[in-house]
Amino acid sequence: MARPNLIWPFLLTMLSALLATSSATDTMNPGDTVRDGESLISIGRSFRLGFFAPSSSSRFRYLGIWYNTISQQTVIWVANRDRGINDSTGVLSFHSNGSLVLSDARGQVYWSTGAAAGVASPVARVLDSANFVVTGSGGGAPAWQSFDYPTDSLLPAMKLGWDLRVGRNRNITSWRSADDPASGQYSMVVDVRGDPQIFLLQEATRLWRTGPWIGQRFSGIPEMKTYDMFAFRFHIGADEVYYQFDILNSTILSRLVVRPTGLVERVVWIEGTKSWNRFWFAPKDQCDSVSLCGPFGICNTNDSPVCSCVQGFKPRSPRDWYLRDGKDGCARRTALDCRNGTDGFVQVTGVKLPDTSAAVLNHTMGLDECRAACLRNCSCTAYSNAEVTGAGTGCILWGGDLTDLRVYTSKGMDLFVRVAAADLETSASRAKRMWVAAGAVVGAFLGTLLLGWIGWCLRRRKTKTNTVVLGDDLELPLFDFATIAAATGDFSAANKLGEGGFGPVYKGRLGDGKEVAVKRLAKNSVQGLDEFKNEVVLIAKLQHRNLVRLLGGCTQWEERMLGSLLDWKSRYQIINGIARGLLYLHHDSRLRIIHRDLKAGNVLLDEEMNPKISDFGMARIFGGDETEANTRRVVGTYGYMSPEYLMQGLFSVKSDVFSFGVLVLEIVSGKRSRGIYHSDPNLNLLGYAWSLWKEGCGLELVDPSMVCSYPAAEVLKCINVGLLCVQDLPEDRPTMASVALLLASDTASLPQPKQPGFVGMRGPLEGSSSASKGENCTVNNVTVTIFDGR
Structure with missing residues (x-):
């Protein structure tokens, strides 16, 4: 029996596929249709429009747009997201009045755009930006575009925000689940009130806030400025308020997406792994939660507890506050006295600016004018620069409570909060006492740290005064040897904490009860006087929570x-x-x-x-x-x-x-x-x-x-x-x-x-x-x- 010739069916199948591919177009003219199994492909073959099922188990079909050049089908727009077609008879029709209509074999309409008013000879086209547009055959501004109706993803050149001319709000809203594109609980929206900002919402509840735009980034995304592969824009105008980004390297694929889990993520496509990788996300930590510490409370993830009150304020509900429930926030210690003009401001540094929904924005004022304007207005509670370019420009004025205030380790802004004169004085005197106490401890410690050098100086009779000056601006008290010897039990072995390159380190207690650690420069030290002096100068000048502060020490373990x-x-x-x-x-x-x-x-x-x-x-x-x-x-x-x-x-x-x-x-x-x-x-x-x-x-x-x-x-x-x-x-x-x-x-x-x-x-x-x-x-x-x- 002769073997059947199978090559012809194979070639016919391949030819059919090639013809289908080559016949794919980016354009629909009036009377054209796209049926389930057919598609439109943008002219640069970047994006495809067609019918899809979100998972193998889904019984519904949807009309959507996805990336055409990557192996993982990634849908970025869905026409009928809230009303799936329960069979494969869906068809997209383009009518002579410029309307797009999605229906099934029974004529049931699942989605439509309405007529394209004022457009002669309309065409519908999928662009290489992923935008599906209806325009006149000669081009021009779209009469309708999919970019005005985002799903869960924001792509380059898309606008997130308001077209105030027609009252259209372009939000991105999560899918209901990974296999259901229906509108989910989470949305990213632009709030145009006050100084505009973006919120992540769970239905009507605010979960996270970008903060206002401060020139090159949002106040609440300090790392944004370091992303040199992107160009960001936040436009505030009479006609539109929107956020937009572009990718400076055309070979990179990236989008902003709101997940069904309640996260907003920036993802990038990694060709080597054939997957989308998370580049950035929010919310990141508990201080990203909107107003975790309530009005006039400050959230700091490096502190424990994370909530504290602005200077001049105290917890409104002390019991709840100390049980780590800060939602009631803080209340003033002393009422303001605007009439007599005695109020002042405390500076809070390194912050994400408070909620600006009710703030007043002025781009022409400087910081001094901003302060004066706040003092003139008895309802003003704080002020700040509006932008961080250069020395800072513009003015934001807050009235009422300050909410959703947090601090960062770097790249935060300065906020000036209004407090009563009594709290300014109290704060100042308290700070003075703290500095005096800290100065005494630091001075004692640094004095003991200089022991070896001092002894060296004394032996050469070079010391003539009771102070020693290191550098141009650091003056330290001079301790006599007997005081240090007494504090450490005459450098007893029981008080020895350890030994480093300079020599041994001892614990001790001064006559006034202050605990100190004494680093003694040994005669056989492999490090010299210059290094010893260098350490004292640097530690005295540097201040950071992750650098040692010379206030004491405790060592119970070895290296x-x-x-x-x-x-x-x-x-x-x-x-x-x-x-x-x-x-x-x-x-x-x-x-x-x-x-x-x-x-x-x-x-x-x-x-x-x-x-x-x-x-x-x-x-x-x-x-x-x-x-x-x-x-x-x-x-x-x-x-x-x-x-x-x-x-x-x-x-x-x-x-x-x-x-x-x-x-x-x-x-x-x-x-x-x-x-x-x-x-x-x-x-x-x-x-x-x-x-x-x-x-x-x-x-x-x-x-x-x-x-x-x-x-x-x-x-x-x-x-x-x-x-x-x-x-x-x-x-x-x-x-x-x-x-x-x-x-x-x-x-x-x-x-x-x-x-x-x-x-x-x-x-x-x-x-x-x-x-x-x-x-x-x-x-x-x-x-x-x-x-x-x-």
């Missing part, structure tokens, strides 16, 4: 800071805290500081496990335009120094980034960078982490003491960030600003790291004599000191 006592939440908190401290040193402090000796032993933990960066003896101050420097004397700790610093003496902010990356990998793994690993005795921690990462086994790096009690995605993100920081070339490493953003963003689209520096170098065995205190090793005449931490 082995990790172990079964630290769960993942604590470790993640430590990683983020160290990142914030370094970001402050590199970018936000008035001095640009390179630490040069960041390691586990120089990160102290307070009673709440908040990290404090310490030991600034090796630190260097950079000028405003300096980015790197060279030194003939390399100082630091083996295992944490970057390749270019160890081998060439070159250091920059990227040297600290390398050290931070090592710390991250140590914190995740619970292993020291100097250890060796069973998989390969020639691998140090960086090599071990790199080999696991390349094999797709990154989670094998995790400290076994945590068992499985950690979020895998968050841990992998930290390992990824750590490996990015320890890349061999400094130009490949991110800045600490980028690191902080990567750590704060819940995203799977992190860059893939390149090979770290020192991957194959054998580190000294942990606990071996080669890691003993104070040993020096020399590489190419470069001195490296290895210390055990305190």
